[in-house]
Amino acid sequence: MSHFTSCPVILVVDDEPFVLNAVCCILSHFGYTVLRAASAEEALHLAANSPQSIDLLLADVIMPRLSGVTLAERFAELHPETQYLFMAGFPEHPEVASGIVSRGRPLLPKPFLPKDLLAKIRQVLNRESLAFAAGT
Secondary structure: OOOOOOOOEEEEEOOOHHHHHHHHHHHHHOOOEEEEEOOHHHHHHHHHHOOOOOOEEEEEOOOOOOOHHHHHHHHHHHOOOOEEEEEEOOOOOHHHHHHOHHHOOOEEEOOOOHHHHHHHHHHHHHHHHHHHHOOO
C-alpha cells in the first residue's frame, strides 16, 4: 500500500472526452499525479504496464464494453492495493444501483463541482490511509 510519500497517483477512466479532460485538469492542478484512460480496456492496459503504484481508480460506471464495476474487479487482480471511486451520471441505472450503491462503494454523482470531486477523493484516500495505519 502506498504511504503517499509522493503525490497520490490517480487513474481517471471515462469514455466521455470532455469529462475525462476536465477531471484530469482539476486533479493535476491540485497536485495529483494523473493517468488517463478513455476506456476500461485502456485502463487495464495501463495498469498491467504501469511501473508505479496506482493509489486510486476513478472510473465512470457506465461505459461501452466493460462497466466501471467490471473494470474495478479486473483491476484489483493487478493492483489489489488500489482504492476505488466511481462516477455516474445516472445513479438510478441498474449497474449503479446493484454494483455500487447496494454494496456501499464510494460514488460521486455527475455532474459535480471540483470541490466535491476533491473532497470525495480525500475521503476515499484517507479511509485507505487510516486502514493502513490500523494494520488492516
